[in-house]
Amino acid sequence: MTGRSQRSAGTGLVLRLAARDLRAGLGGFYVFVLCIALGVMAIAGVGSVAASLTDGIAREGRVILGGDLAFSLIPNEASTAQRGFLESRGRLSVAATLRAMARTPDVNARSALVEIKAVDGAYPLYGSVALDQAQPLAVVLEERNGAFGGAADPALLARLDLAPGAAIKLGQATVEIRAALASEPDKLAGGIGFGPRLLISQDALRATGLLQPGSLVRWHYRLRLPEEDGTAASVSSVVAAAAAAFPDAGWDVRTRTNASPSLAQDVDRFTQYLTLVGLTALLVGGVGVANAVKAHLDRKRAVIATLKSVGATGTDVFAIYLVQV
Numbered sequence: 001m002t003g004r005s006q007r008s009a010g011t012g013l014v015l016r017l018a019a020r021d022l023r024a025g026l027g028g029f030y031v032f033v034l035c036i037a038l039g040v041m042a043i044a045g046v047g048s049v050a051a052s053l054t055d056g057i058a059r060e061g062r063v064i065l066g067g068d069l070a071f072s073l074i075p076n077e078a079s080t081a082q083r084g085f086l087e088s089r090g091r092l093s094v095a096a097t098l099r100a101m102a103r104t105p106d107v108n109a110r111s112a113l114v115e116i117k118a119v120d121g122a123y124p125l126y127g128s129v130a131l132d133q134a135q136p137l138a139v140v141l142e143e144r145n146g147a148f149g150g151a152a153d154p155a156l157l158a159r160l161d162l163a164p165g166a167a168i169k170l171g172q173a174t175v176e177i178r179a180a181l182a183s184e185p186d187k188l189a190g191g192i193g194f195g196p197r198l199l200i201s202q203d204a205l206r207a208t209g210l211l212q213p214g215s216l217v218r219w220h221y222r223l224r225l226p227e228e229d230g231t232a233a234s235v236s237s238v239v240a241a242a243a244a245a246f247p248d249a250g251w252d253v254r255t256r257t258n259a260s261p262s263l264a265q266d267v268d269r270f271t272q273y274l275t276l277v278g279l280t281a282l283l284v285g286g287v288g289v290a291n292a293v294k295a296h297l298d299r300k301r302a303v304i305a306t307l308k309s310v311g312a313t314g315t316d317v318f319a320i321y322l323v324q325v
Contacts, residue, residue, distance in 0.1 A: 014316065018323040021303065035289050039282025046278055050271035061256035063127040066186035067093065067222030068235055071242070072252040074218045082246055083221070089238050091224040093122035096202065098217040099194060100210055102168045102175075104160055109169075112159045113195035114152075116170070117184075118205035125224040127185025129199070132164070133178075140178045141201040148204035150175040153196035171208030175200060186222075189254075221251075232257070293325055 062068060071078070071086065078086070086092050096118040103111040121138055123129075129137050131151055141149045147167060157163065157180065167176045181197055211217060225234055235255050242253065297304075304317055 014319045014323060017307075018320045021300070021320065022324055035285030035292070036282075039278060039285045042278030042281050043275060046271060046274040049274075050267060053267045061258075063185045064188045065222070065254060065256050066095075066123075066127075066189060066220070067125045068225045068256050069223045069238060070189070070254045071221040071223070071249075072218055072254075073221075073250065075215055077219050078221055078249075078251075082249060082251075085242065085245055086221055086223055089223055089241075090226055091122060091125060093120060093125050093222045093224070094202070095119045095123060095220045095222070096205055096217050097190065097220065098210065098215060100170060100208070102156070102160070102170050102198060104162070105167060105169050105174070110160050112156060114156060114170075114198040115190075115193040115195045116198050116200060116205065116210075117190075118200050118202045120202055123222075124185050125222055129184050130182035132180040132182055135179070137199075141199070141204070143201075143203065144176075147174045147176045148200060148207065149178045150204070151179045151181040151199040152177045153198070154180050156196035156198060159196070170198070170200070170204075171210045173204055173207040173209075175204060296324075297321060 068090070083092070096116075098116050100114060100116055101111050102114045103109045119137075119141075123137070129151070131137070131140065133140075137151070139149075140151055143149070150168075157166075157177065160166075160168065162168070162177065164177055164180055167174050169175075175198070181199055184197065184199070187197075205211065223238070225238070235257075239253055239255065242249070242251075300321070307317055307320075
């Protein structure tokens with residue numbers, strides 16, 4: 001540029017002047033970069049964590065649900081025709097869940113609310129039950145000498161001050177706690193419990209006398225499809241066939257892709273909350289960006305004046321510092 005020429009500098013010249021001006025260092029732009037990086041990193045991190053959780057739930061859907069499909073009824077059991085329909089589609093496992101009071105049989109009886117899960121011999125269809133002792137679940141739950149077996153959450157043992165091998169009263173039945181329950185594969189699908197878990201057999205549940213009209217017992221019918229029929233299309237076809245065959249069954253149907261709706265909703269809420277936090281951080285960072293740019297331009301007043309004195313236009317100055325930002 002020569003004299004007071006009002007011609008704007010070319011793009012190449014603008015880029016060269018911007019690069020040369022930055023040789024002195026970024027200066028206040030470190031705050032600029034940090035503010036932008038923190039906001040973007042927060043949003044990207046939230047998205048990555050949410051995607052990982054969602055993928056994990058989908059990948060472990062069978063284990064979380066306890067089968068490819070689950071049909072739930074409350075408070076009545078499935079009819080013979082309904083059960084026959086499910087058994088014709090694959091391997092069936094039946095479980096019943098309800099809340100009850102467990103008490104010790106001694107004189108100073110202690111009691112505690114328990115979450116009962118009564119299972120059959122096919123449980124679990126996917127995954128495995130972890131006990132504190134290496135023995136099959138069927139052996140733990142079998143009836144011996146008039147007492148049914150059970151596996152209890154360690155929290156129940158602590159509340160009643162018991163040790164494995166002790167007996168408790170559950171309704172009219174005696175249950176001997178033969179093992180401590182470390183984990184159960186389908187626990188997440190059951191939602192929030194109000195008491196420690198007590199795992200017993202269905203024969204034990206019927207012996208308690210708790211299955212009375214009006215009892216809030218939920219029956220779960222988990223279905224494991226044959227491997228060749230385990231596709232998403234096969235799962236959908238079973239759901240459609242069940243709806244067509246028993247339109248008034250009133251059962252709640254869940255599939256492995258929707259194993260734990262409450263957990264998926266919690267993940268969505270968690271994601272939305274943290275995304276809002278990230279956006280707020282990015283918005284607050286915008287104030288830091290504005291201050292960083294203003295401070296940078298304030299320090300460059302002498303340079304801007306020099307550029308103007310040798311003929312740079314306002315557009316040229318704006319373009320140079322826009323490129324830098």
